[in-house]
Amino acid sequence: MQVQQELSKDLIRRCQTGDRSAFSELVGQLMRPAYFQALALLGNEDDAREVSQETFARVWRSIGQYDAAQPFYPWFYTVLRNLAMNALRSRRRHPQVGGDFADAWLETAADQAGREPEQELRRQQQVARVNAALMLLSVSDREIISLKDMHDYAYKDIADLLGIPIGTVMSRLYTARSRLRSLLEEDGDEQP
Template sequence: MNSSEVTDRTLVLRAQSGERAAFGELVTRYMQRAYYTALGLVGNHDDALDLSQEAFARAFRARATIDAERPFFPWLYQIIRRLCFNHTRDQRSRRQKLEKAGSWLADTTMGAQPLSPEKAVERAELRDRVAAAIERLAEREREALVLREFEGLRYREIAELLGIPIGTVMSRLYRARRSLAREIETAWARPVRREARDDG
């Protein structure tokens, strides 16, 4: 049987019986998703890599507690989010770490087409403003935004993952998007005002 055809349930049961290679297959299957989830929550490549790897290490130690009848990743996600939230609370240089994640912030706000030097400056400014806005979001709003915009989960999936009503998911996303929209609007309005002053 091809490894891609083996279910998470089978791999979990084999891992619980002592088969390390089975847990290794789960790591291979979900390591990219775990990394991008951590990146969305902490905003730094190196930290996201360390935290996602630590999440798998903790998951392996706690493998006996996994419910094989339920999807594996939502269980793993709870470990990732705890690690990331604890890490974020301990960081004093959070803004700097978010700025280092500029590539994924810029790609989600501006697209990937070639830019002129002037547009590149505008993108960098917008990226910084979006990074700052994301930094100021409450952790719960930031988490909902990451799950929706970067993980691509549906409202119901987010609600099930976090154990909250869909209405709460929607309200958190609304507040997060409203805050980001204000920052983006300000970023684009500023060059217009400068140009108007020059013409005057």
Template structure:
């Protein structure tokens, strides 16, 4: 059935294309949001991803799975977006997130524990966002999205060694920032020093 849909999508039937890619929509959304950090940019990137996929469906050879293919396109779209963001400095990622006004409800445990979890995630996210894109992107793909080194290397068109070292350095940097902010799992959020992220020890 997938073959059939693919054939029709290649022939220009947008409905078939929609049926094919909708199963991967959430994955694309996640990676876009993880990489760009706010809903507005993520939505743009998702649209752009779908458009590129649609226009390039003819070149999809079926060597990778459709999911992997879409994921690659999404990462490439997000990298473009980050490059543009760098080219014209705007508001920082943290600001964007605050404007986003997102407050994810926790699905597990009691309210107190949920609050603690939420606080911790925010602290980690904040620390992660204070890293450079160079470290943050591979680290996000590796540790948040759980992608193997080889795939990240391919996605970012970098040698595997470079990807590994960037991830390691990113992890170390992140651990230092979190230590410095006095934040570790279980520590009360009030201990955290509010203010700008600390880059150096």
């Protein structure tokens, strides 16, 4: 589910000139990854939809300020991340996540083919346990796990998105995975 790090420069340039069809194309390319990353940060489907939509509105209003010499997605992700963090601070509530968060991580097309009802029930139970464990992690732990394990970003790409060294990415990811593993072991579940 990794987003192309370098979107077409022509597409971005057209967006900067106010071309609504180009922006529509950009939204089409980024809508799904933006939603799932917001979901990873916020842990709530409604909040994730709201933040991802607000991100596109903000990007449209400020795309003229974007420096086309820089990669686009890190700039876009910064807007999304800042809005998600603001939403977490302002709502001051414990987020609850729907099945899509862990479901997107655990589900593959091969899993779907020919699944028996008993297998589907076990999978749904596993998704619920992983969701519960993920929501016990800090936002930064969920974010780093999401970027690497759900969206399949390279360490360098994560470092660029978060503005931290690659070594810090590896360290944070190791720690976050260890915390998740411990939570799942406490619950009697195996690592996904």
